[in-house]
Amino acid sequence: MGVDVLLGLQWGDEGKGKVVDVLSPNYSVIARFQGGPNAGHSLEFNGIKHVLHTIPSGIFRDNCCNIIGNGVVIDPIVLKKEIVKLQDMGVKVESKLFISKKAHLILPTHRFLDAASEASKGTEKIGSTLKGIGPTYMDKTGRNGLRVGDIFHHDFRDRYNFLVKKHDDLLGFYDYKYDLTEVEKEWFDGIEFIKQFQCIDGEHLINQYIREGKSILAEGAQGSLLDIDFGSYPFVTSSNTITAGACTGLGIPPNKIGDVIGIFKAYATRVGSGPFPTELNDETGEKLRKIGHEFGATTGRPRRCGWIDLPALRYAIMINGVTKLVMMKADVLSGFDTIKACTHYKYRGEIIDYMPFDIIHDPVIPVYHEIAGWDKDLTKLTNANELPKELQNYINFLEMELNIPIIIVSVGPDREQTLMR
Ligand code: GDP
Ligand code: IMO
Ligand code: MG
DSSP, X not given: OOEEEEEESSSSOSSHHHHHHHHGGGOSEXXXXXXXXXXXXXXXXXXXXXXXXXXXXXXXXTTOEEEEOXXXXXXXXXXXHHHHHHHHTTOOHHHHEEEETTOEEOOHHHHHHHHHHHHHHGGGOOOOOSSSHHHHHHHHHTTOOOBGGGGGSTTHHHHHHHHHHHHHHHHHHTTOOOOOHHHHHHHHHHHHHHTXXXXXXXXXXXXXXXXXXXXXXXXXOSOGGGOTTTXXXXXXOSSOOSHHXXXXXXXXXXXXXXXXXEEEESSEEEOSSSOOTTBOOSHHHHHHHHHTTOBOTTTOOBOEEEOEEHHHHHHHHHHHTOOEEXXXXXXXXXXXXXXXXEEEEEETTEEESSOOSOOSSSOOEEEEEEEEOOOOOOTTOOOGGGSOHHHHHHHHHHHHHHOSOEEEEEOSSBTTSEEEO
């Protein structure tokens, strides 16, 4: 049995947390493979909304083992808070959570460096979540980083101090003033806290599970259009958010990948800076934000909203090898007279159906196909056959354009508001 991968096909916040939670009864193992506390994955059941940042979204299921893979970057302060909150709710995190020893650690000074770098960019800033993601991955690839396995070594403090000294020099270059005293104490408390958990060789564990025929789902963070290689660089995150990231971020052999489940919203959103061809800076965009409660789960920032972008989705489907699609937030589109879908771009006087290299200096203009809207409240539906005819037309149109079946339509944030097709 292959390892299935579930990931976002747009700019993040597609609803990965909800769908992983919905699908988790079908899996024994849920594993995060990249990103860190920049992620905010929401899931809702029994009237309560939970937001996870570092912990995989299978943590609420009793028989699910949850792995934080080597490709993830961990802030011990955030992870401790996240775990304590779950424990207070009675979730048995100790027995269900495994942390790869090869996962890199986010230091407080990585967060300062993130802030200093963004401040230095002025209007060109990335719009980072300021969780220290970029600087931590820079230290990983620069071969300076500290990993979870290092916390058990007697010289860990020295290695920490050595890295902080380097960061201090860099922060001096930025002329960034900071005070480490309190936050450093909190960080080392977090480190001690993590030691109680199962810190393991994640790649061995996951391959053992593969040999045993366990069902495994890899949970992506961010979205394909924020990928460090294939996103709208430099307005991206610092990891590979695509299917290939599941191989490097967990130690899964590429030939062991099974289904790739790609998630997209019925429209599009983006938080932070960077190109967004179908963005609506008008009342329609405002209406989407309001009805869709489009505010970041991690930073609370308003998300930019627009119509669905099919050239961008086709690109993400190609790079990821998507085999199944999941459409989220269909309920948010109820009450629009017309729904628009961007099928092509106008670019340098030509009509094209792909995303060109540089849309930052040379923007594309979306070409739209219009579809009749619907008015029905979808949030209480229990069967996909009850979906209004216009929405079924929209779904059929998307399936034809994207050439992949849409297997789930989500009509609300709760577990129950999920229609299987
Ligand atoms: P993730 O980062 O991909 O896990 O997505 P987020 O949790 O950041 O953002 C998705 C938001 O949409 C959350 O607030 C979810 O509770 C909510 N949500 C998920 N699915 C649906 C849906 O089908 N309809 C509506 N209205 N909200 C949804
Ligand atoms: P989930 O997993 C949406 C965006 C930030 C910024 C850019 C770089 O919840 O979908 P970073 O902090 O990584 O250096 O920020 O990426 N970003 C996200 N946008 N959802 C996320 O995660 C995101 N994680 C990062 O807004 O534009
Ligand atoms: Mg999110």
